Amino acid sequence: MVSFVALSKRTGSTVAMLCLGIGLSMSPAQAADQELLNSSYDIARELFSEYNELFAKQWKEQTGKTVEIKQSHAGSSRQAQAILQGLRADVVTYNQVTDVDILHQRGNLIPENWRERLPNASSPYYSTMAFLVREGNPKNIRNWDDLVRDDVSSVLPNPKTSGNGRYTYLAALGYAQKTFGDDQDAIDDFLRNMLGNVAVFDTGGRGATTTFVERGIGDVLLTFEAEVNNIAAQNEGYEVVVPKISFLAEFPVTWVDESVKKNGTEELAKAYLENLYTEDAQRLIAGFYNRVHNETVKAEFADQFPEVELLPVEEIGGSWEKVMKEHFASGGKLDQLQRR
Secondary structure (H helix, E strand, O other): OOOHHHHHHHOOOHHHHHHHOOEEEEOOOOOOOEEEEEEEEHHHHHHHHHHHHHHHHHHHHHHOOOEEEEEEEEOHHHHHHHHHOOOOOOEEEOOOHHHHHHHHHOOOOOOOOHHHOOHHHHOOEEEOEEEEEEOOOOOOOOOHHHHHOOOOOEEEEOOOOOHHHHHHHHHHHHHHHHHHOOOHHHHHHHHHHHHHOEEEEEOOHHHHHHHHHOOOOOOEEEEEHHHHHHHHHHOOOEEEEOOOEEEOEEOOEEEOHHHHHHHOOHHHHHHHHHHHHOHHHHHHHHHOOOEEOOHHHHHHOHHHOOOOEEEOHHHHHOOHHHHHHHHHOOOOHHHHHHOO
């Protein structure tokens, strides 16, 4: 954590920041020519820590200017709320489109057409949902249907507060739709049983990882493919399972127009995000087990990513607007399924 005093010009509501539990970090204090604040989802800390170094070096070579890049991390929905309450982030790098859309809908901080400003609908990389199980996979968890067994308990972020959690819910819904067709009762029963087997709903992806890895709770962690692969690569005692059907998880980015105007960082913020599409950055991103669009890098990392049928939100629920209203709003399908 970093002192909020250092961010005083970035926010008009430090109390709101503290209440939201937003974690901020930055590179070692030094006199830089420019500074940038990236508001991001909670399991992207390590990725952007390395990317910031890459970008800062390239920016210095291109412009002769040094840049200090600060990071703010939490569940992406909570991050968006922090910006609406005063956090003057220059850029957002989130894990769900709706958490960016809200910056236009509730604050008019970005234009409605923000997705048209960068390639791939302003999503420089993407991922899907996967399972992390303990060594030897003692419960033999292979697919979504194993998550409803009486002897399996899972850990995942809360879909109410985390895009990560919503993606997991929608991936399970997509599997159920593929399995049960038009039998809505069977689909509901499947989701009700899966949710009923959740031991802990954490507020964000990194909290869920801590619960599973450090606290030893649950038989399976449900989170992004990138997160489970990074855990397994850095720690003994775990295995990765990627189901054959899952959700297309896009990672949208944009600069925050109102903030960059006030901060005088428009050129810097745009360059920071545009650089995510370069081959060097795509290679770095893929190295953290995220799926990328660059064809050269995709070929280099092909063995790292199994073939998966990735279902977009439109195929599962029509649109993000419809899904958010029908499933995740207060009293929606998620709440109904969790009633006992």
